[in-house]
Amino acid sequence: MWQFVQGSTFQVVGQFQLEGAPVDMTNWSVTAQIHDATGVTLISTLTPTWIDQTTGTLQLSAGDTSNWPVGKARIDAAARDPSANQYVSLADFFRIIDTPLPV
Structure with missing residues (x-):
């Protein structure tokens, strides 16, 4: 499980795949959020930015993370494709940790 330090800049890069193959996601829309480990409590809504729509590669980023709760998230x-079909990813779990440094 990867770790993220509370208060740091949150940016991750990922790629959507269907059946293990990259997907051309031209004209697709993406939404992403961070929740607690149970998936119930919303921690942050993420901003998706396409790096390469033809390979389904995008960056997810968040604003201020200084108040994110420490623990598993x-x-x-x-x-959503242009025909309105929706595809939901499996959850990607990580741990939010604190730091003694001022952030």
Whole structure:
């Protein structure tokens, strides 16, 4: 499980795949959020930015993370194709840790 330090800049890069293959996601829309480990409590809504739509590669980022709760969390993402079919990713779990440094 990867770790993220509370108060740091949150940016992750990922790629949507269907059946293990990259997908051309031109004209698709994406939404993503961070929830607590149970998937119930919303921690942050993420901003998706396409790096390469033809390969389904995008960056997810968040604003201020200084108040994110320490503990296990998950990223949930969904994509919608031009025909309105929706595809939901499996949750990606990570741990939010604190730091003694001022942030």
